[in-house]
Amino acid sequence: MKANLQDQKRLLELVDLDLSLVRNAGDRAKLLSATATSEASEKALAVSDRLIDARNRVGDLELELKRSENDLELVENRIAKDNQRLSSTSSAKDAQGIEHELTTLAKRKSELEDAELGIMEVLETVRAELSEAEAAKSAAEQELAELRAALETNTSELDSARAELLSKRSALVGLIEPELAAAYQRKAERNVAVGKLVGHECGACRLSITATNLEEILTLPADEIAECPNCQAYLVRS
Ligand SMILES: [Zn+2]
Numbered sequence: 001m002k003a004n005l006q007d008q009k010r011l012l013e014l015v016d017l018d019l020s021l022v023r024n025a026g027d028r029a030k031l032l033s034a035t036a037t038s039e040a041s042e043k044a045l046a047v048s049d050r051l052i053d054a055r056n057r058v059g060d061l062e063l064e065l066k067r068s069e070n071d072l073e074l075v076e077n078r079i080a081k082d083n084q085r086l087s088s089t090s091s092a093k094d095a096q097g098i099e100h101e102l103t104t105l106a107k108r109k110s111e112l113e114d115a116e117l118g119i120m121e122v123l124e125t126v127r128a129e130l131s132e133a134e135a136a137k138s139a140a141e142q143e144l145a146e147l148r149a150a151l152e153t154n155t156s157e158l159d160s161a162r163a164e165l166l167s168k169r170s171a172l173v174g175l176i177e178p179e180l181a182a183a184y185q186r187k188a189e190r191n192v193a194v195g196k197l198v199g200h201e202c203g204a205c206r207l208s209i210t211a212t213n214l215e216e217i218l219t220l221p222a223d224e225i226a227e228c229p230n231c232q233a234y235l236v237r238s
Pocket of ligand 1: 195202203204205206207228229230231232233
Protein backbone atom coordinates (compact mmCIF):
# COMPACT_ATOMS: atom_id res chain seq x y z
CA MET A 1 0.00 0.00 0.00
CA LYS A 2 1.30 3.43 -1.00
CA ALA A 3 1.47 5.90 1.82
CA ASN A 4 3.46 9.11 1.90
CA LEU A 5 5.60 9.73 4.93
CA GLN A 6 3.22 12.34 6.34
CA ASP A 7 0.30 9.93 6.11
CA GLN A 8 2.37 7.26 7.77
CA LYS A 9 2.93 9.61 10.70
CA ARG A 10 -0.76 10.43 10.74
CA LEU A 11 -1.57 6.73 10.89
CA LEU A 12 0.52 6.48 14.04
CA GLU A 13 -1.39 9.41 15.54
CA LEU A 14 -4.66 7.84 14.47
CA VAL A 15 -3.89 4.53 16.13
CA ASP A 16 -2.99 6.42 19.32
CA LEU A 17 -6.33 8.23 19.22
CA ASP A 18 -8.15 4.96 18.68
CA LEU A 19 -6.38 3.37 21.62
CA SER A 20 -7.33 6.38 23.75
CA LEU A 21 -10.94 5.95 22.66
CA VAL A 22 -10.85 2.29 23.68
CA ARG A 23 -9.42 3.26 27.08
CA ASN A 24 -12.03 5.99 27.46
CA ALA A 25 -14.86 3.50 26.79
CA GLY A 26 -13.30 1.07 29.27
CA ASP A 27 -13.01 3.74 31.96
CA ARG A 28 -16.62 4.75 31.44
CA ALA A 29 -17.86 1.17 31.76
CA LYS A 30 -15.76 0.66 34.88
CA LEU A 31 -17.09 3.84 36.41
CA LEU A 32 -20.72 2.98 35.79
CA SER A 33 -20.39 -0.48 37.24
CA ALA A 34 -18.57 0.89 40.27
CA THR A 35 -19.90 -0.88 43.32
CA ALA A 36 -19.33 2.10 45.60
CA THR A 37 -22.67 3.72 44.82
CA SER A 38 -24.64 0.51 45.08
CA GLU A 39 -22.96 -0.27 48.40
CA ALA A 40 -23.77 3.21 49.64
CA SER A 41 -27.41 2.93 48.62
CA GLU A 42 -27.69 -0.44 50.35
CA LYS A 43 -26.20 1.11 53.46
CA ALA A 44 -28.63 4.04 53.30
CA LEU A 45 -31.52 1.59 53.01
CA ALA A 46 -30.36 -0.46 55.98
CA VAL A 47 -29.99 2.72 58.04
CA SER A 48 -33.52 3.75 57.04
CA ASP A 49 -34.84 0.44 58.33
CA ARG A 50 -33.04 0.98 61.60
CA LEU A 51 -34.47 4.46 61.86
CA ILE A 52 -38.05 3.30 61.25
CA ASP A 53 -37.63 0.55 63.82
CA ALA A 54 -36.29 2.99 66.44
CA ARG A 55 -39.08 5.46 65.69
CA ASN A 56 -41.72 2.73 66.14
CA ARG A 57 -40.22 1.60 69.41
CA VAL A 58 -40.10 5.16 70.73
CA GLY A 59 -43.77 5.58 69.73
CA ASP A 60 -44.79 2.35 71.48
CA LEU A 61 -42.90 3.26 74.65
CA GLU A 62 -44.35 6.76 74.75
CA LEU A 63 -47.81 5.25 74.50
CA GLU A 64 -46.99 2.78 77.26
CA LEU A 65 -45.68 5.61 79.43
CA LYS A 66 -48.83 7.64 78.82
CA ARG A 67 -50.97 4.66 79.84
CA SER A 68 -48.93 4.14 82.96
CA GLU A 69 -49.22 7.85 83.83
CA ASN A 70 -52.99 7.66 83.40
CA ASP A 71 -53.19 4.60 85.64
CA LEU A 72 -51.10 6.36 88.23
CA GLU A 73 -53.32 9.41 88.09
CA LEU A 74 -56.40 7.24 88.62
CA VAL A 75 -54.80 5.60 91.65
CA GLU A 76 -53.72 8.98 93.07
CA ASN A 77 -57.23 10.38 92.64
CA ARG A 78 -58.62 7.34 94.33
CA ILE A 79 -56.18 7.75 97.24
CA ALA A 80 -57.14 11.44 97.61
CA LYS A 81 -60.81 10.52 97.59
CA ASP A 82 -60.29 7.73 100.12
CA ASN A 83 -58.36 10.07 102.42
CA GLN A 84 -61.22 12.54 102.22
CA ARG A 85 -63.74 9.80 103.00
CA LEU A 86 -61.54 8.60 105.85
CA SER A 87 -61.45 12.06 107.45
CA SER A 88 -65.18 12.53 107.16
CA THR A 89 -66.42 9.11 108.21
CA SER A 90 -67.55 8.50 111.74
CA SER A 91 -67.99 4.77 111.27
CA ALA A 92 -65.07 2.70 112.57
CA LYS A 93 -66.03 -0.14 110.25
CA ASP A 94 -66.02 2.13 107.20
CA ALA A 95 -62.71 3.61 108.34
CA GLN A 96 -61.19 0.13 108.54
CA GLY A 97 -62.43 -0.73 105.04
CA ILE A 98 -61.03 2.54 103.65
CA GLU A 99 -57.67 2.01 105.34
CA HIS A 100 -57.48 -1.46 103.88
CA GLU A 101 -58.17 -0.06 100.42
CA LEU A 102 -55.57 2.68 100.97
CA THR A 103 -52.94 0.05 101.72
CA THR A 104 -53.78 -1.80 98.52
CA LEU A 105 -53.75 1.49 96.58
CA ALA A 106 -50.37 2.47 98.02
CA LYS A 107 -48.94 -0.85 96.88
CA ARG A 108 -50.46 -0.40 93.44
CA LYS A 109 -49.11 3.15 93.28
CA SER A 110 -45.59 2.05 94.07
CA GLU A 111 -45.80 -0.73 91.43
CA LEU A 112 -46.98 1.76 88.84
CA GLU A 113 -44.20 4.20 89.75
CA ASP A 114 -41.60 1.47 89.38
CA ALA A 115 -43.06 0.44 86.04
CA GLU A 116 -43.00 4.06 84.91
CA LEU A 117 -39.36 4.44 85.85
CA GLY A 118 -38.57 1.23 83.96
CA ILE A 119 -40.33 2.51 80.85
CA MET A 120 -38.54 5.86 81.10
CA GLU A 121 -35.17 4.15 81.29
CA VAL A 122 -35.84 2.03 78.22
CA LEU A 123 -37.27 5.06 76.45
CA GLU A 124 -34.09 7.00 77.10
CA THR A 125 -32.00 4.22 75.55
CA VAL A 126 -34.26 3.89 72.52
CA ARG A 127 -34.37 7.67 72.04
CA ALA A 128 -30.58 7.67 71.97
CA GLU A 129 -30.69 4.88 69.38
CA LEU A 130 -33.16 6.94 67.38
CA SER A 131 -31.00 10.04 67.27
CA GLU A 132 -28.01 7.87 66.41
CA ALA A 133 -30.01 6.30 63.55
CA GLU A 134 -31.06 9.77 62.38
CA ALA A 135 -27.45 10.91 62.29
CA ALA A 136 -26.38 7.71 60.51
CA LYS A 137 -29.13 8.19 57.96
CA SER A 138 -28.16 11.71 57.06
CA ALA A 139 -24.50 10.67 56.87
CA ALA A 140 -25.39 7.77 54.54
CA GLU A 141 -27.54 10.03 52.38
CA GLN A 142 -24.80 12.59 52.14
CA GLU A 143 -22.26 9.95 51.17
CA LEU A 144 -24.59 8.66 48.49
CA ALA A 145 -25.22 12.15 47.14
CA GLU A 146 -21.47 12.83 47.02
CA LEU A 147 -20.80 9.56 45.20
CA ARG A 148 -23.54 10.28 42.69
CA ALA A 149 -22.22 13.77 42.07
CA ALA A 150 -18.69 12.43 41.62
CA LEU A 151 -19.98 9.79 39.22
CA GLU A 152 -21.76 12.44 37.20
CA THR A 153 -18.69 14.68 37.09
CA ASN A 154 -16.42 11.81 36.12
CA THR A 155 -18.69 10.51 33.38
CA SER A 156 -19.16 13.98 31.95
CA GLU A 157 -15.36 14.44 32.01
CA LEU A 158 -14.97 11.18 30.14
CA ASP A 159 -17.71 12.19 27.71
CA SER A 160 -16.04 15.48 26.87
CA ALA A 161 -12.66 13.73 26.54
CA ARG A 162 -14.30 11.29 24.14
CA ALA A 163 -15.90 14.10 22.12
CA GLU A 164 -12.50 15.77 21.85
CA LEU A 165 -10.80 12.54 20.75
CA LEU A 166 -13.50 11.95 18.13
CA SER A 167 -13.19 15.43 16.68
CA LYS A 168 -9.38 15.14 16.54
CA ARG A 169 -9.82 11.77 14.90
CA SER A 170 -12.16 12.95 12.19
CA ALA A 171 -9.91 15.95 11.44
CA LEU A 172 -6.95 13.60 11.19
CA VAL A 173 -8.77 11.06 9.01
CA GLY A 174 -9.74 13.94 6.69
CA LEU A 175 -6.04 14.60 6.04
CA ILE A 176 -5.15 11.01 5.15
CA GLU A 177 -5.44 9.66 1.60
CA PRO A 178 -8.98 8.22 1.49
CA GLU A 179 -7.87 4.83 0.22
CA LEU A 180 -5.31 4.51 2.97
CA ALA A 181 -7.79 5.73 5.58
CA ALA A 182 -10.31 3.12 4.43
CA ALA A 183 -7.65 0.40 4.58
CA TYR A 184 -6.75 1.54 8.09
CA GLN A 185 -10.39 1.33 9.10
CA ARG A 186 -10.70 -2.24 7.85
CA LYS A 187 -7.63 -3.26 9.82
CA ALA A 188 -8.77 -1.32 12.89
CA GLU A 189 -12.01 -3.25 13.00
CA ARG A 190 -10.07 -6.46 13.57
CA ASN A 191 -6.99 -5.40 15.48
CA VAL A 192 -4.57 -2.65 16.36
CA ALA A 193 -4.10 -1.27 12.85
CA VAL A 194 -0.72 0.40 12.95
CA GLY A 195 2.51 -0.14 14.81
CA LYS A 196 5.88 1.48 14.79
CA LEU A 197 8.79 -0.71 13.85
CA VAL A 198 11.21 -0.58 16.74
CA GLY A 199 14.35 -2.63 16.11
CA HIS A 200 12.87 -5.90 14.94
CA GLU A 201 9.71 -5.58 16.99
CA CYS A 202 6.24 -4.62 15.76
CA GLY A 203 4.72 -1.88 17.94
CA ALA A 204 1.22 -3.25 17.41
CA CYS A 205 1.63 -6.90 18.42
CA ARG A 206 5.04 -6.62 20.14
CA LEU A 207 6.23 -9.73 18.36
CA SER A 208 9.68 -10.04 16.80
CA ILE A 209 9.99 -10.00 13.06
CA THR A 210 12.34 -12.53 11.53
CA ALA A 211 15.54 -11.32 9.93
CA THR A 212 14.34 -12.28 6.45
CA ASN A 213 11.04 -10.47 6.85
CA LEU A 214 12.78 -7.47 8.37
CA GLU A 215 15.12 -7.22 5.41
CA GLU A 216 12.15 -7.23 3.02
CA ILE A 217 10.45 -4.52 5.05
CA LEU A 218 13.52 -2.33 5.22
CA THR A 219 14.12 -2.52 1.48
CA LEU A 220 10.61 -1.30 0.62
CA PRO A 221 10.48 2.19 -0.89
CA ALA A 222 9.91 4.91 1.70
CA ASP A 223 6.41 5.69 0.41
CA GLU A 224 5.36 2.06 0.58
CA ILE A 225 3.90 1.15 3.94
CA ALA A 226 4.92 -2.26 5.26
CA GLU A 227 2.75 -4.76 7.07
CA CYS A 228 3.65 -6.79 10.11
CA PRO A 229 3.95 -10.43 9.03
CA ASN A 230 2.58 -11.47 12.43
CA CYS A 231 -0.47 -9.23 13.00
CA GLN A 232 -0.89 -7.55 9.59
CA ALA A 233 -0.81 -4.09 11.14
CA TYR A 234 0.76 -1.37 9.03
CA LEU A 235 4.32 -0.93 10.11
CA VAL A 236 5.74 2.56 10.15
CA ARG A 237 9.51 2.58 9.84
CA SER A 238 11.12 5.34 11.83
ZN1 LIG B 1 2.56 -7.00 14.53
